[in-house]
Amino acid sequence: MAAINPSGSAMVADPSAGRDVALAVSPANHVRRGLTAIVLLLALHMAWLIVANEAFQWHVVFNWLFDPSVMQGLMVTLGLTVVAMVLGTVIGLVLAICRLSGSRIASGFAGLYIWFFRGTPMLVQLIFWYNLATLFPEIAITIPFGPRLIGWDTNALITPLTAAIVGLALNEAAYMAEIIRAGLISVDPGQNEAAQAFGMTRQRALRRIIIPQAMRSIIPPTGNQLISMIKGTSLVSVIAMNDLLYSVQAIYNRTFEIIPLLMVAVVWYLFVTSILNVGQSYIEAYYARGDRRGEVRPATVPDPEPA
Amino acid sequence: MTASEKTSPDPVLVRARDVHKAYGDHEVLKGIDMDVRVGETVVILGPSGSGKSTFLRCINHLEAMQKGSILVGEEQVGYVWRNGTLYRATPSQIARQRRGIGMVFQQFNLYPHMTVLQNIVEAPVGVYGEKRSEAEAYAHMLLKRVGLSEKANAYPRQLSGGQQQRVAIARALAIRPRLMLFDEPTSALDPELVGEVLATMRDLAQSGLTMIVVTHEISFAREAADRVIFMDGGRIVEEGPPGRVLVNPSHPRTRAFLNRVI
Numbered sequence: 001m002a003a004i005n006p007s008g009s010a011m012v013a014d015p016s017a018g019r020d021v022a023l024a025v026s027p028a029n030h031v032r033r034g035l036t037a038i039v040l041l042l043a044l045h046m047a048w049l050i051v052a053n054e055a056f057q058w059h060v061v062f063n064w065l066f067d068p069s070v071m072q073g074l075m076v077t078l079g080l081t082v083v084a085m086v087l088g089t090v091i092g093l094v095l096a097i098c099r100l101s102g103s104r105i106a107s108g109f110a111g112l113y114i115w116f117f118r119g120t121p122m123l124v125q126l127i128f129w130y131n132l133a134t135l136f137p138e139i140a141i142t143i144p145f146g147p148r149l150i151g152w153d154t155n156a157l158i159t160p161l162t163a164a165i166v167g168l169a170l171n172e173a174a175y176m177a178e179i180i181r182a183g184l185i186s187v188d189p190g191q192n193e194a195a196q197a198f199g200m201t202r203q204r205a206l207r208r209i210i211i212p213q214a215m216r217s218i219i220p221p222t223g224n225q226l227i228s229m230i231k232g233t234s235l236v237s238v239i240a241m242n243d244l245l246y247s248v249q250a251i252y253n254r255t256f257e258i259i260p261l262l263m264v265a266v267v268w269y270l271f272v273t274s275i276l277n278v279g280q281s282y283i284e285a286y287y288a289r290g291d292r293r294g295e296v297r298p299a300t301v302p303d304p305e306p307a
Numbered sequence: 308m309t310a311s312e313k314t315s316p317d318p319v320l321v322r323a324r325d326v327h328k329a330y331g332d333h334e335v336l337k338g339i340d341m342d343v344r345v346g347e348t349v350v351i352l353g354p355s356g357s358g359k360s361t362f363l364r365c366i367n368h369l370e371a372m373q374k375g376s377i378l379v380g381e382e383q384v385g386y387v388w389r390n391g392t393l394y395r396a397t398p399s400q401i402a403r404q405r406r407g408i409g410m411v412f413q414q415f416n417l418y419p420h421m422t423v424l425q426n427i428v429e430a431p432v433g434v435y436g437e438k439r440s441e442a443e444a445y446a447h448m449l450l451k452r453v454g455l456s457e458k459a460n461a462y463p464r465q466l467s468g469g470q471q472q473r474v475a476i477a478r479a480l481a482i483r484p485r486l487m488l489f490d491e492p493t494s495a496l497d498p499e500l501v502g503e504v505l506a507t508m509r510d511l512a513q514s515g516l517t518m519i520v521v522t523h524e525i526s527f528a529r530e531a532a533d534r535v536i537f538m539d540g541g542r543i544v545e546e547g548p549p550g551r552v553l554v555n556p557s558h559p560r561t562r563a564f565l566n567r568v569i
């Protein structure tokens with residue numbers, strides 16, 4: 001056992017007591033350095049192959065990058081993503097709460113919903129909503145098996161836009177429901193108990209106590225969902241919704257500059273995704289507050305109390 | 308309490324009668340009768356699994372019992388008596404009925420995403436509609452009382468177990484309860500941290516708060532309890548002043564239990 005150096009100096013005068021670890025340096029790792037160099041070189045070469053490749057026609061890409069119709073498509077994609085994601089999350093939250101409720105009917109309904117929407121292809125769902133009029137020519141509010149109160153012509157109601165929103169949101173809700181449910185059950189049941197004992201209703205306990213803690217595990221997969229939603233919105237081009245992909249397709253159908261115009265879309269998808277990644281890390285940091293591992297103010301760490 | 312008050316018995320705050328509770332076929336409470344008077348500190352002892360926590364949780368209706376009644380003041384938490392019919396209370400009625408009952412848990416159950424101060428004012432402000440400034444002033448007073456004035460802005464995970472439990476006590480006091488329930492408040496603590504929590508609880512008992520305390524700390528029972536109740540197998544086996552039950556128990560089960568824990 002080495003004795004502790006009472007002077008606390010960086011130099012340990014007596015080598016028999018071991019050497020001060022403050023002086024330690026990492027040994028050179030030549031294998032690791034070599035590998036890093038090789039990977040960097042390969043990556044640079046790849047980048048060069050893409051940038052210098054005439055076939056990508058970067059000047060064409062740049063010409064179309066800020067084209068009004070592309071910008072319009074980008075806005076449609078972003079708008080669709082936001083609306084569908086918000087609706088999907090709200091419906092997903094309701095479904096998750098239904099699944100976890102004691103009610104067999106509510107949890108059975110939510111289970112059925114999730115089973116159906118996760119089990120069928122998104123593309124089929126979109127086409128189905130777009131062609132809803134052939135199945136139900138009129139959408140009406142009626143008393144079940146009773147008189148009809150008010151109705152709309154389905155064809156007038158289901159535009160590409162509404163079909164896209166309904167299709168994306170309802171599908172998203174099924175996935176969000178499972179993500180939110182997993183988050184809610186990850187919270188210590190003692191939290192719900194404390195909230196109840198302090199006179200909170202179930203609703204208030206969810207909003208103030210359970211959901212903020214569930215967010216820790218809800219955010220990362222939700223970030224995933226959001227990113228696949230942005231790209232998933234490109235499916236709506238099949239129902240003639242003029243999103244980002246649809247707008248570049250419209251252009252290359254005229255100009256035949258397929259690759260550069262797809263690159264325009266790729267650049268924008270990557271740009272938006274990158275911004276989302278940054279946003280996600282801020283949100284994660286926010287919900288990590290109170291977690292000692294995520295400590296940002298070491299000054300508030302308490303001194304050990306005398307017993 | 309002054310001597311003159313002692314002459315007439317204090318009114319009963321908690322009156323439990325024939326409380327039965329089973330999980331499936333497993334009978335956990337087999338007819339509990341208990342009166343707790345205003346200002347009294349009652350310590351419930353008993354081997355683990357004897358139903359102590361379950362009984363405590365029946366008092367504020369965290370668990371629903373299947374037979375019998377528990378009256379806290381004039382309320383029967385979880386139920387409403389109206390026009391000759393006993394109705395199950397709605398969730399918001401139950402929330403209101405719990406107003407006067409503070410609870411302290413074995414695992415503290417502080418809200419980890421809120422600071423100490425936010426933990427304490429959450430129920431007074433959010434549930435009972437107190438003014439935030441007043442609730443915060445009262446919270447600071449309570450923190451001083453449990454000896455944690457400087458920790459108002461710390462998060463629970465930055466505190467030791469003993470400090471967390473004292474915050475949990477302050478949080479329970481913040482709703483100005485007339486009854487406090489403690490479920491093994493020191494069982495999750497390192498031995499050297501038990502003392503600070505018990506000291507806080509002794510102060511509360513002396514201040515005249517009505518307390519029901521489930522614990523294995525015989526020293527606390529000896530020093531702070533007005534009455535000790537020994538539970539075993541879902542029944543009350545023996546009860547009386549600590550001086551008698553702890554020193555000279557009449558039931559062999561009590562004797563066996565005390566021999567094990569002391």
Ligand SMILES: Nc1ncnc2c1ncn2[C@@H]1O[C@H](COP(=O)(O)OP(=O)(O)O)[C@@H](O)[C@H]1O
Binds near residue numbers: 333353354355362
């Ligand atoms: N939610 C539950 N479901 C099933 N059994 C339970 C539940 N809670 C407690 N029990 C059982 O009830 C008995 C009494 O438990 P408890 O009241 O926690 O005892 P104590 O607090 O005296 O240790 C134990 O046998 C326990 O296994």
Ligand SMILES: [Mg+2]
Binds near residue numbers: 359360
């Ligand atoms: Mg217990």
